[in-house]
Amino acid sequence: MEYSGYLPIWDKLTAEQQNRITQTIEFRKVKKGTHIHDSSAECLGLVIVRTGQLRAYILSEDGREITISRLFEYDVSLLSASCVMPDLQFNMMIEAEKDTEFWSIPACLFKNLIDESLAVSNYSRNLLSSNFSELMWLMEQIMWKSFDKRLAAFLLEESVLEDSPVLKITHEKIANHLGTAREVVTRMLRYFQNEGMIALTRGTIEIISKQKLEALGNA
């Protein structure tokens, strides 16, 4: 019943509702790189992250990607439960960015809980509000912020997540996060290197001047 501590509304459920969750909740451990949800697969339901890191992203017809949301320990997400929401129509993909442990509450049970419990309905609405704000923020970034600023902010975020100034990430992966082409990333990283912000080696990006990157990313 460890998951009860990860689900903020657990105490607002009836014993019978808690029991239904206990009987159907699934626990999975997946390796980095595993795709846990896509549009073709069955709807995964509500995801609760125990450890690790997940990435939700969308994919264009010609294979381009952009990261919509990242999930960490204690995060609960509806993006894997779009089947539960009548008007959510898009193809969200979710993959593990690190070895990850998570629980999932099946979509059909979750749908029932929403329909019968005001607490679950309100909680789901708040999760969705939060996703909407996140998407709005991303939209503003894409529309109004130039690519150098978005890239600087991304490198700083990665450095915090990895707890290291040295990032082991390919230019291709960065392009997939930011919704652009690899060449665009490579060109900008070389510019950052010339400006003394980072040092590039084969397979790594080292942050040399956090200060300069921050000045750019927050501008």
Added chain:
Amino acid sequence: MEYSGYLPIWDKLTAEQQNRITQTIEFRKVKKGTHIHDSSAECLGLVIVRTGQLRAYILSEDGREITISRLFEYDVSLLSASCVMPDLQFNMMIEAEKDTEFWSIPACLFKNLIDESLAVSNYSRNLLSSNFSELMWLMEQIMWKSFDKRLAAFLLEESVLEDSPVLKITHEKIANHLGTAREVVTRMLRYFQNEGMIALTRGTIEIISKQKLEALGNA
């Protein structure tokens, strides 16, 4: 009580809840161009459109705009009630694109209804799901679709809304809808004209070949 027919959940409310709405709901008629909601003003609450056309958009620090959503007769929107949602943090502006009549249910009452009624909570979640899908669609358009296709689709949509092949809209306004600069719109419209899709005169854009525009917009 005409508004009861515009609010799909009216029949799911108690007589007491209906009564509270009746006592506080506001009806307004506004002229085309009126700003009915912005981030600095008090939160407007739930908006229900009786007649006319509203546009919800965001604004960058340097004054650029992009249309997030358009509202027509019978549409109900939460975008003017972001104060009701704990995690909605963005600056949404709403203006009348045509002379418009609408009701608004005050934010504080709406917040109370969400907290006490499963029907209202579920309805709000569905509205939000729908907004989220719409934003996701827009994001995909911006990320993956070239500007000529977006502009072609916009002209066709406008022609349907205005019920005319002749559009009285400035290049500036189109730029504000699509989140780009006026020059970009003007350049592309001239290209469309050269290709025999439209005819430009001072202040109007006439659709000459709907077929060619559709072929481009749907590509």
